[in-house]
Amino acid sequence: MKTLLEMSGVSVSFDGFRAINNLSFRIGEPELRAIIGPNGAGKTTFMDIITGKTRPDEGTVIYGEKSISLLKMSESQIAMAGVGRKFQKPTVFEAQTVRENLAMALKNKRGPVDVLLYRKTRRGAERIEEIAGIIGLSDQLPRIAGELSHGQKQWLEIGMLLAQDPRLLLVDEPAAGMTPAEREHTTDLLKRAAEKHAVVVVEHDMEFIRRLDCKVTVLCEGSVLAEGSLDHVTSNPQVIEVYLGR
Amino acid sequence: MSRQTFLTRNRSIFWFLLSLAVFTLIVTVLADGIGNGMISTSFVKTLGRTLCLMLVAVAMDVVWGYTGILSLGHMAFFGLGGYMIGMWLMYARTEIIVSESLRAAAVPPTPEEIHDAVGTQIFGVVGSSDFPLIWAFASSFWAQLALVVIVPGLLALIFGWLAFRSRVTGVYLSILTQAMTLALSLYLFQNDSGLRGNNGLSGLQNLPGLDSVPQSMVSIAFFWASAAALAAGYVLFAWVVSGKMGSVIRGIRDNEGRVRFLGYHVESYKLFVFTVTAVVAGLAGALYYPQAGIINPAEVAPIASIYLAVWVAIGGRGRLYGAALGAAFVSLLSSWFTGGGVPNIPLGFYTIQWTDWWLVLLGVSFVAVTLLAPKGIGGLFDLVTRRHPVPVSTTDFGPDKGARRTVEGEEEK
Numbered sequence: 001m002k003t004l005l006e007m008s009g010v011s012v013s014f015d016g017f018r019a020i021n022n023l024s025f026r027i028g029e030p031e032l033r034a035i036i037g038p039n040g041a042g043k044t045t046f047m048d049i050i051t052g053k054t055r056p057d058e059g060t061v062i063y064g065e066k067s068i069s070l071l072k073m074s075e076s077q078i079a080m081a082g083v084g085r086k087f088q089k090p091t092v093f094e095a096q097t098v099r100e101n102l103a104m105a106l107k108n109k110r111g112p113v114d115v116l117l118y119r120k121t122r123r124g125a126e127r128i129e130e131i132a133g134i135i136g137l138s139d140q141l142p143r144i145a146g147e148l149s150h151g152q153k154q155w156l157e158i159g160m161l162l163a164q165d166p167r168l169l170l171v172d173e174p175a176a177g178m179t180p181a182e183r184e185h186t187t188d189l190l191k192r193a194a195e196k197h198a199v200v201v202v203e204h205d206m207e208f209i210r211r212l213d214c215k216v217t218v219l220c221e222g223s224v225l226a227e228g229s230l231d232h233v234t235s236n237p238q239v240i241e242v243y244l245g246r
Numbered sequence: 247m248s249r250q251t252f253l254t255r256n257r258s259i260f261w262f263l264l265s266l267a268v269f270t271l272i273v274t275v276l277a278d279g280i281g282n283g284m285i286s287t288s289f290v291k292t293l294g295r296t297l298c299l300m301l302v303a304v305a306m307d308v309v310w311g312y313t314g315i316l317s318l319g320h321m322a323f324f325g326l327g328g329y330m331i332g333m334w335l336m337y338a339r340t341e342i343i344v345s346e347s348l349r350a351a352a353v354p355p356t357p358e359e360i361h362d363a364v365g366t367q368i369f370g371v372v373g374s375s376d377f378p379l380i381w382a383f384a385s386s387f388w389a390q391l392a393l394v395v396i397v398p399g400l401l402a403l404i405f406g407w408l409a410f411r412s413r414v415t416g417v418y419l420s421i422l423t424q425a426m427t428l429a430l431s432l433y434l435f436q437n438d439s440g441l442r443g444n445n446g447l448s449g450l451q452n453l454p455g456l457d458s459v460p461q462s463m464v465s466i467a468f469f470w471a472s473a474a475a476l477a478a479g480y481v482l483f484a485w486v487v488s489g490k491m492g493s494v495i496r497g498i499r500d501n502e503g504r505v506r507f508l509g510y511h512v513e514s515y516k517l518f519v520f521t522v523t524a525v526v527a528g529l530a531g532a533l534y535y536p537q538a539g540i541i542n543p544a545e546v547a548p549i550a551s552i553y554l555a556v557w558v559a560i561g562g563r564g565r566l567y568g569a570a571l572g573a574a575f576v577s578l579l580s581s582w583f584t585g586g587g588v589p590n591i592p593l594g595f596y597t598i599q600w601t602d603w604w605l606v607l608l609g610v611s612f613v614a615v616t617l618l619a620p621k622g623i624g625g626l627f628d629l630v631t632r633r634h635p636v637p638v639s640t641t642d643f644g645p646d647k648g649a650r651r652t653v654e655g656e657e658e659k
């Protein structure tokens with residue numbers, strides 16, 4: 001298992017509040033990793049740093065075989081390098097159709113001129129159909145995304161993530177607002193993606209994490225509190241105190 | 247699935263072009279120039295100018311309604327286009343007049359003498375006779391025509407690059423664009439700006455070498471040119487906002503952060519839209535001012551660009567024909583009210599004089615449209631077709647949340 005992403009000694013403060021404190025983290029490819037932690041542990045900020053939304057005050061973030069630093073890249077460059085993100089609250093483009101949402105996410109050239117001269121291809125259409133099939137929205141393609149239910153928006157967001165064909169998938173609370181059957185489907189999807197790629201899942205639901213059956217990282221106050229199997233971390237007294245004990 | 251072409255997917259283009267063609271034909275038949283003279287030459291010019299305003303409104307709609315950048319400076323590009331073509335018009339015509347008068351002299355004038363005499367004629371009004379550097383190409387029609395595109399385009403490119411790369415968005419960007427157009431107009435007001443200060447450029451309705459052609463013919467020619475430019479600009483922008491490009495720029499309008507995480511370089515897209523629309527605005531200005539006859543720095547004052555936004559808002563953001571109709575409707579109504587065409591209303595104790603009260607009426611209607619009918623005039627078409635051709639923004643048109651955060655944000659948790 002090669003290392004795909006390595007963060008070391010990363011710290012970031014917002015107005016004096018240390019959201020991330022000397023955090024070190026590494027994930028290989030392929031690997032499935034779950035991240036848990038109490039509210040304010042820095043899970044979202046952790047993703048913001050990887051995706052380039054937040055610049056850390058110190059530390060390094062190294063990505064890929066060529067060991068490029070993500071800190072020098074813009075959000076769009078990081079996304080093009082293969083880092084995809086699913087937000088906690090589904091953020092699909094509500095004024096556009098499901099097909100348009102997926103087409104926008106589809107892996108293609110992203111320059112303004114490429115997009116202006118873009119012509120729909122059969123391969124693109126097939127890929128959209130395929131993804132729509134995976135996320136169960138095949139017959140919803142012409143619908144406006146804003147009309148979808150919360151769960152369907154979650155699926156669309158996951159579909160957009162898959163359409164990007166990323167190497168590192170950052171998935172924030174994928175199961176929120178889903179029925180038990182949908183959760184199971186999500187678990188399968190993430191597990192399948194993790195056979196080839198690196199997948200980081202942030203989740204609160206312990207049952208969901210147990211089903212993922214993977215290495216767990218516990219974040220607390222901006223740094224790693226414990227790491228290992230779910231049983232290992234849940235038996236850690238510190239973890240019980242800050243997170244599970246409540 | 248039946249094969250869809252660009253036109254069948256965008257039926258509004260067909261209807262817009264058809265209406266424009268019919269309108270152009272009717273005006274031509276009724277005009278003074280070649281028709282039966284029911285429409286006066288000055289009104290043909292007003293209609294031609296209105297077509298130019300419709301074109302710049304369509305460009306504004308692409309910037310604001312589709313991309314979500316509330317630019318309050320696009321009339322600066324419009325004015326710059328007018329200045330660029332005005333320089334050639336003034337130079338070339340003055341040169342002809344000066345050569346005529348010098349021909350009578352015993353010794354034939356040298357080109358330098360003619361050039362100096364032209365300079366005295368043009369800049370005498372600001373107490374100068376030397377050509378400033380910016381008039382270097384004024385003698386060449388093609389060079390000035392190129393500058394109509396280059397000057398607004400370059401200004402938009404530099405301004406946009408600086409603003410967008412710093413992630414200035416929302417109201418802050420609007421204020422910056424206002425500052426840009428204000429700075430430009432203040433600069434042009436100076437006598438030593440090289441563009442005749444507050445006198446501006448005048449006599450633009452007289453085309454050099456075409457003195458024998460009556461204004462009634464000139465006006466109809468410009469009317470056609472304006473209609474053709476509007477048609478071409480409309481098709482261009484309809485193409486830009488359709489398909490994947492339209493999808494991405496509407497995505498930027500609704501949630502630019504999300505577009506960024508999909509791997510699109512949002513700043514390039516904004517810059518592209520800002521610059522292309524500025525170039526079209528410049529071209530529209532170059533057609534407008536020969537029909538107006540005069541351009542002065544007041545034309546690029548901040549209020550002009552605010553009017554532009556008002557037209558688009560009243561016409562309906564997010565659909566091109568709405569913006570065009572809004573510009574036509576409000577600007578024609580405006581010239582009717584301010585031109586004294588509307589009878590005053592005597593209330594006994596006070597007389598409402600519309601030349602004074604028009605702005606109040608416009609302001610009230612702007613607020614009313616924004617609050618009560620956010621789809622604007624274009625929304626009336628939804629009553630016929632029973633649907634909105636382009637899904638509108640689901641969020642408000644105010645400042646967006648795309649700017650880089652300095653605090654741990656809530657917006658996309």
